[in-house]
Amino acid sequence: DGGITQSPKYLFRKEGQNVTLSCEQNLNHDAMYWYRQDPGQGLRLIYYSQIVNDFQKGDIAEGYSVSREKKESFPLTVTSAQKNPTAFYLCATRRDGKSGNTIYFGEGSWLTVV
Amino acid sequence: QQPVQSPQAVILREGEDAVINCSSSKALYSVHWYRQKHGEAPVFLMILLKGGEQMRHEKISASFNEKKQQSSLYLTASQLSYSGTYFCGTVETQGGSEKLVFGKGTKLTVNP
Numbered sequence: 001d002g003g004i005t006q007s008p009k010y011l012f013r014k015e016g017q018n019v020t021l022s023c024e025q026n027l028n029h030d031a032m033y034w035y036r037q038d039p040g041q042g043l044r045l046i047y048y049s050q051i052v053n054d055f056q057k058g059d060i061a062e063g064y065s066v067s068r069e070k071k072e073s074f075p076l077t078v079t080s081a082q083k084n085p086t087a088f089y090l091c092a093t094r095r096d097g098k099s100g101n102t103i104y105f106g107e108g109s110w111l112t113v114v
Numbered sequence: 115q116q117p118v119q120s121p122q123a124v125i126l127r128e129g130e131d132a133v134i135n136c137s138s139s140k141a142l143y144s145v146h147w148y149r150q151k152h153g154e155a156p157v158f159l160m161i162l163l164k165g166g167e168q169m170r171h172e173k174i175s176a177s178f179n180e181k182k183q184q185s186s187l188y189l190t191a192s193q194l195s196y197s198g199t200y201f202c203g204t205v206e207t208q209g210g211s212e213k214l215v216f217g218k219g220t221k222l223t224v225n226p
Binding site for chain 2: 045059105
């Protein structure tokens with residue numbers, strides 16, 4: 001099936017540890033995004049990538065890192081420098097079309113720092 | 115800059131109507147609308163383009179006023195399944211890259 005796969009669905013991390021969230025897509029979309037969601041805060045952009053080997057910081061990039069070595073993959077690493085990492089993380093891709101560009105989301109990953 | 119949504123929350127009885135507004139301080143070329151159920155990913159509803167027609171998804175429609183830099187989502191004869199948080203998103207381009215910036219959302223609750 002075509003789609004966006006995020007893993008793991010739930011993750012617990014100890015303070016001071018880095019953790020990597022996986023995002024894989026087989027939609028053949030060029031652009032990929034990482035958003036963070038906290039209660040009442042909406043969706044905030046962490047990083048985005050227009051094409052392979054290229055990515056830009058979003059509004060809340062501090063404490064996060066990404067790579068884009070393959071078109072299909074856009075992993076997000078939450079480093080120990082991120083002071084409040086407990087949140088719902090959403091990966092997305094963008095489909096470009098004549099009727100406008102559409103963002104599609106994966107199922108999300110819940111990260112809890114214990 | 116993040117678009118502003120209003121109201122923050124709406125409570126309806128099944129069959130009632132509601133309007134959700136989204137406004138931006140920047141010129142808008144398109145507005146995206148999404149609905150999110152609790153604990154799930156947002157789902158795309160529709161996109162409105164500058165100069166385009168009013169769009170519709172089931173009994174949900176939306177308009178886009180370019181001059182006022184705002185969009186409105188109209189939920190007619192609401193159903194229980196309409197409950198969720200609605201987000202509008204506006205497109206920003208930076209250095210040739212395009213990103214979608216979302217409002218904080220409007221929580222809609224439809225009761226029987």
